[in-house]
Amino acid sequence: EVQLVETGGGLIQSGGSLRLSCAASGFTVSSHYMSWVRQAPGKGLEWVSVIYSAGTTYYADSVRGRFTISRDDSKNTLFLQMNSLRAEDTAVYYCARQVNSMVRGVVSYYYYYMDVWGKGTTVTVSS
């Protein structure tokens, strides 16, 4: 069964650090694009970071320079290192697997979308 399980959330003071983990089963993390998505209380989904299968990483402007996405292929696990945490980082953090679909045209283009989500882990940053 394809599954993602996030751990590592908790209550942390502003300025502190946390490391989230996302353990995958039923598929190989390194073969997929993988993202972290967060949801602040009462708000919508906000993409945080992505790691491509080749290892390239990208971040939302709101976390760039503070958060680092990585993976351990031997453990089939995705990570999110969060430093310099702020109150506005308070959210449920989800990891998600992405798969692709190609649109053929004059220039063909691959679209990546999330097809498997974890249950999430809650991060609360107190000020």
Place this chain on the structure above:
Amino acid sequence: QPVLTQSSSASASLGSSVKLTCTLSSGHSSYIIAWHQQQPGKAPRYLMKLEGSGSYNKGSGVPDRFSGSSSGADRYLTISNLQSEDEADYYCETWDGNPVFGGGTKLTVL
């Protein structure tokens, strides 16, 4: 960077049908999107991938009551024979080198 626009709320009666809309911003009308459902207190769940042609592929276990269609820059999610468990937030998502989400539509089943 594409922008996805969704109505903030929608409502429909038990057993009826509802059509939710996700509109792609100008210049991005050919983009593929995905629809996700988030029931209260739960994680999001992938529903389907939807192309500009209207072709869609649903995730495993998604009921037949859920279908997708497209018209220009609009991407639709239609839910037929509404059930109480369909009351949820629905998000559309696309890709532009990184994921982009719409603001979500809160569906109330009356």
